[in-house]
Amino acid sequence: MGATREEVVKVICQDYGNDRSRLLDIARDVREQLGCVDSPAVDCIAEVLSIPRVEIESLVSFYSFLYSEPQGQxxxxxxxxxxxxxxxxxxxxxxxxxxxxxxxxxxxxxxxxxxxxxxxxxxxxxxxxxxxxxxxxxxxxxxxxxxxxxxxxxxxxxxELDKLLIRDYGDGNNAHDLVRSACSNNIRKAGEVILAEMRRGAGLEKALAMSPVEVIREIKTSRLRGRGGAGFPTGMKWEFTRAADGDRRYLVCNADEGEPGTFKDRVILTERPDLLFEGMTIGGYAIGAEDGLVYLRAEYAYLREFLEHALAKRRELGLLGENVCGKEGFHFDIRIQMGAGAYICGEETALISSCEGLRGDPKNRPPFPAQHGYLGKPTSVNNVETLCCVARILQRGSGWFSAIGSPGSTGTKLLSISGDCMRPGVYEVPFGIRLSEVFAMCDAQDPMAAQVGGPSGKMVGEADFDRTICFDDLATGGSLMVFGRDRDVLEIASQFMQFFVHESCGYCTPCRVGNVLLKERLDKILGGHGQPTDLEYLQRLGESIKMASRCGLGQTSPNPVLSTLESFRSAYEERIRDADDVEESGFDLQSALSTAQTLTGRKSVHFED
Amino acid sequence: MGKPRVATTSLCGCFGCHMSLLDIDERILSLVELVDFDRSPINDIKELSGPVDIGLVEGGCANEENVKVLQEFREHCRVLISVGDCAINGGIPAMRNMVPLRECFREAFLDGPTVVNPAGKIPDDEEIPLLLDRVYPCHEVVKVEYHLPGCPPSADTLWEALNALLEGRSLELPYELIKYD
Structure with a gap:
């Protein structure tokens, strides 16, 4: 006989030291072992952790990989x-x-x-x-x-579904014993910063020969900016975190790449995990942290064992743990925190909430994570790619790094290219590359548009193909989707809006309600019922949502509409009806009445045809 | 030239907006000096007689009859005004929009705790207009020129709006008239 539900929950909670801040892990394990986190399981957890039921229920209902009802095997x-x-x-x-x-x-x-x-x-x-x-x-x-x-x-x-469903493993480490995945890396162009080879410890040894302040100065000199999308200078972030009051500090790696069309972190985690862990260790040294967290998105759970193995190897080599590399007094270790399926958790304050075992709700800023982050302590949250850059900068020097790319955006950028091109995949290119050069590289024939930076980024058309990829022109966290001539930009914008409607955490009204209204109005135009005033409505509503939302999601979610209004206005205007056509409202009487007709079994008497 | 003609109707509303119109008190005497009333619950005229200058619509569209009346108003009125929150947003009746119509019917006619319906039949009399799948605000059914918010809009708001429209000046409502808490 198996253990009872109570016993299972008790053991799981004990595994996490009955620590409320590990509730996300607890819920994940309960879901895995019991199939779902149903009401009796919620009761058990609430009792063991001495917390109200509602905290568990709200957590479970928030994440798409947690369920309150049984799911299929x-x-x-x-x-x-x-x-x-x-x-x-x-x-x-x-x-x-x-x-x-x-x-x-x-x-x-x-x-x-x-x-x-x-x-x-x-x-x-x-x-x-x-x-x-x-x-x-x-x-x-x-x-x-x-x-x-x-x-x-x-x-x-x-x-062992993999044995049943997968015939061939992918290239590189995808075929590693601990990964065994059918994914391909599709590395089309490897650059010198991220995808070049590196000996373990090469950057770390140099860092540990300097003082933490010198390491931060080195990063500042390299003019490295965060690769997640916002482009905040990494050196400055670390300086703030180091200077903040607190008895503990944390370095968190954001490996929750959820921006649709982004997959470069998957490739880094598969092929260069050591570069990342090295960058984290250097970051820990620089800000004075002993604990590092990798927040790994639930979709990449298949990489967890492989990453744990890489961490174990580093501990063995003395690159993690107590007195790292023999440096007296510098202790640093890394834990992998699994996510549970929520785009919003890629936003740094939401990510911190999630690490703390809460719903992935963004927090108010200020205070910024550098002062008041994970568990209230000074925390630096950095993107996977940023931390890889750090390791390489320490290895090869800030002068070498800042000579690559453009003046305002130094180094290389990994692009995840998908859509209508012959060679989709990962490209490591220097910042400042023109969009047209990117198209040539990925063999996109006669593209009509590109979505730079995912749904939260910008849709650009032919007029912008000479613009460059960098923080000061077309910024991207990595996502670049190419669209050919036969695609409908409004249809694409509508699908992006559907994504935001789904992923809004629901905390602020402009984002929760506004995105739904934007999508409805856009679909009205798509359905051929648009009126000239609808364009102004979309513009004004979009701007309101951006202005009034608390976090990056709401501040960027109207972009699919606003950027297509800007770059592809004619696609809207072609579908708009004449202003004098007052009869036309898009109201569909037949479909509005059909349910009642079915239920009552009779036809309309007011409208006979 | 005759006086401007005004028509009013209540669709899926509670007549509260019409009550508010009556709250203009003695000013109603001035109003009848200014305009002629066509179809309205106030004079109990049931049908529109012809072209009308201003149509005031209370309530949203919950059933086919509401749609029919609204379309007639649209056809005959030069300017159509959505009066009150039900006309503008669907209001209280639109709370059912969260529940599929099938479930609304089941609760109301079949399974509700106070329902006595041995035949288990959903009423299908032609006198009862068919419900729409959800409650629609008026401007989603026909084009509407103006919206007067409030639940109900106060008598002063209605009075101000009508006078502004009749005098052809732009409407300026002081803060007190559009603040609701």
């Missing part, structure tokens, strides 16, 4: 970001709906399969793709998804 999440939809993700979905006899969002009656959509799982260059439990399944061709499900249906035992 095999959970299929079809990625529905724009590049995946362009490659037929909806066809895959209907194929599976037919094969399983359920709709997206449902579980089969035998409890074997659940089917749902996922926002972006980080495989846009290998679309269409799906996440099956923890297993990445890229490049789904016609019929392959159906065949995969048929294979699983025939099996009684649903273990």
């Amino acid at each position: 095999v959970q299929i999440r079809i990625c529905n970001d724009v590049p995946d939809m362009m490659k037929g993700a909806d066809r895959i979905a209907s194929e599976l709906e037919e094969e399983l006899g359920i709709q997206v969002g449902e579980t089969t009656p035998d409890g074997k399969f659940s089917l749902e959509y996922a926002s972006c799982i980080g495989l846009s260059d290998q679309a269409p793709s799906a996440l099956v439990n923890d297993l990445m399944v890229p490049r789904l061709g016609a019929g392959t998804a159906r065949r995969g499900v048929q294979i699983l249906k025939e099996r009684g035992e649903l273990k």
Whole structure:
């Protein structure tokens, strides 16, 4: 006989020292071992941790990888970001709906399969793709998804899905024993900063020969700016964190890359984990932290074991732990904190909330994380790529680094390129590269538009193809989607808006409600019912949402609409009806009445035709 | 030239906005000097007689009859005004928009704790207008020129708005008239 629910929960809580701040881990484990975090499980956790039920319920309801109701043993999440939809993700979905006899969002009656959509799982260059439990399944061709499900249906035992579903492993470390993934790295262009080889410890040894202040000065001299998108100078962030009052400090690595179309961190984590951990250790030394956290997005859970192994190896070599590299008094270690499926957690204050075992709600700023971050202590949150740059800067010098790229944006940038081009994948390019050069590189023939920086970035058209990728012109955290002539920019904008509607945490009204209104009005125009006043409405509402939202999500979520209004205004105007056409409102009487007609079994008497 | 004609109607509203119109008190005597009333619950005229200058609409569209009346108003009125929160946002009736119509019917006619309906039949009499799938604000059904917010808009707001429109000047409502807490 297995353990009772109470026993299971008790053991899990004990594993995390009955620590309320580890509630996210506890809920994840409960979900894994009991299938879901249902009401009785919530009671158990509440009792063991002595916290109110509502704190657990609100956490579970927030994250898309936590469930309060049982899910299928095999959970299929079809990625529905724009590049995946362009490659037929909806066809895959209907194929599976037919094969399983359920709709997206449902579980089969035998409890074997659940089917749902996922926002972006980080495989846009290998679309269409799906996440099956923890297993990445890229490049789904016609019929392959159906065949995969048929294979699983025939099996009684649903273990080791990779052996059943995957024929070939990907290149590089994707074939590593601890990864065994079908994902490809698709590294099309390796640069000198991130994707070049590096001996373990090469940067760290140099850093430890300097004082922490000197390390920060080195980073400031390199003019390194954060790679997550906002581009804040890393040296300055570290200086603030170091200077803040606190008995402990934390260095947190943001590996929650969720911006649709971004997948470069997946490649870094697969191929250069040591470069990242080295950068974190240097960062810990510089700001005076002993603890590092990697916040790893739930979609990348398949990399966890591999990363843990890399950490263990570094401990063995004395590159982590007490007296790192023999440096007396410098202790630093790294823990991997798993996320649970929430785009908003890529925002640094939401990420901190999530690490603390809370809903991923953003926090008010000030105080900034540098003063009041993880568990109230000074914290520096840095992007994966930024920390890799740090390790390389220490190894090769700030002068070398700042000679690459453009004056305001030094170094290289990893681009995740997807969409209508012949060579999608990861490119390491110097900052300052022109968009047209990027198109030539990825073999995009006759592109019509590019989405730079993901949905929260900018949609640009031909007039902007000579602009450059850098913080002062077209900034991007890495995502670059290419769209060919036959794509509909309004349709794309609408899909991006759907993404934000789904991912808004709901805390502030402008974002929670405003994005829904934006999408509704955009869809009205798409449906051919738009009026001239609708364009002004979109513009004004979009600006209001940006101005009145608390965090980066709401401050950027209207961008799909606002940037297409700017770059592709004619696409809107072509669909707008004449201003004098007062009868036309887009109201569809037939569909509005159809339910009542079915329920009462009679036709309308006021409108007879 | 006759006096400007005004028509009013209440769709899915509570008649509170019309009560508010009556709250202009003795000014109603001046109002009838200024305008002629066409179809309105105030004079109990049931049908629009022809072209009208100003149409005041209270309430949103919850059923087919509301849509029919609103479309007639749109057809005949030169200027159409949504009066009050139900006309503008759907208001209290729109609370049902969160619940699918099928469930609303089940609660109201079949499963509700106080329902006695041995036949288990959803009423289908033609006298009962068919409900729409949700409650729509007026401007989602027809084009509306102006919105007068409030629940209800106060008598002074209505009076000011009508006078501004009749005199052809722009409407300026003092803060007290559009503050609701």
